[in-house]
Amino acid sequence: MSEIAPDFKRELLSLLPNLRAFAISLCGNADRADDLVQDTILKAWGAHESFEAGTNLKAWLFTILRNEFYSQMRKKGREIQDSEGYYTDNMAVHPSQYGTLDLQDFSKALNELPEDQREALLLVGASGFAYEEAAEICGCRVGTIKSRVSRARTQLQKILDIQGEGDFGPDSQSATITLRAFAK
Structure with missing residues (x-):
């Protein structure tokens, strides 16, 4: 890393009040503005080699500050406070x-x-029809539909070797579909 020119340091320090005023106008909060100015100075300090001597340092710093502000705003829009880990879980x-x-x-x-x-299982379990509606569709008695659904569920549990709810797939899509078929 190359030596930072004394003129760069001096001009950077002289622009701090202007940067802070601009940051306050963007943030509306002095504490956040101070953090933004600090981030800006750190970025400028780290990228001092890309600054061309003799060009407008003030414009360069204001651009860094503005870009940093909008980057933080975009990032903030994607982040939530989750100190308890509730959302993460x-x-x-x-x-x-x-x-x-x-x-x-x-x-x-x-x-x-x-x-x-x-x-019967598809009508009641997957399509959500009541037993009475399924019986009407199939042209049989309600008790017959209930019996068919019960036997179908029992048979599926045997075929799939399902002992309980913990045996259903780990993802919500398959668990929901499978649970719905065995529900009621």
Whole structure:
């Protein structure tokens, strides 16, 4: 790293009040403005080699300050305060390949069911029809639909070797679809 010219240092220090005033006008807060000026000075100090002597240092510093301000604003828009880790815990995403495999297994098992059970399960579990509506669609009694759905769920649990809710896929998409099929 090359030596910083004394003129650069002197002019930089003389511009601090102007930088602070500009920073306050952007931030509206003296503390944030001071932090912004400090960040600006650090960036300018680190990039002093790219400054061409004899050009307008004030304009160069104001550009750095302005760019830093807008960078911080963009970054702030993407960040949230999460000191307790609540948001971080809820944002975790499981790998999608497990869910895709679980969904493929479920689809294969569903196709192994007798047609009347599969139809009843899809109407009630996946399409959200009430038992009465499913019975009307299938042209049978409500008790028959309930029995078909129950047998289909039991058979799927055996085929998929499901012991409880912990056996469902780790991703929310496949777990929701699979849970809905076994619900009610």
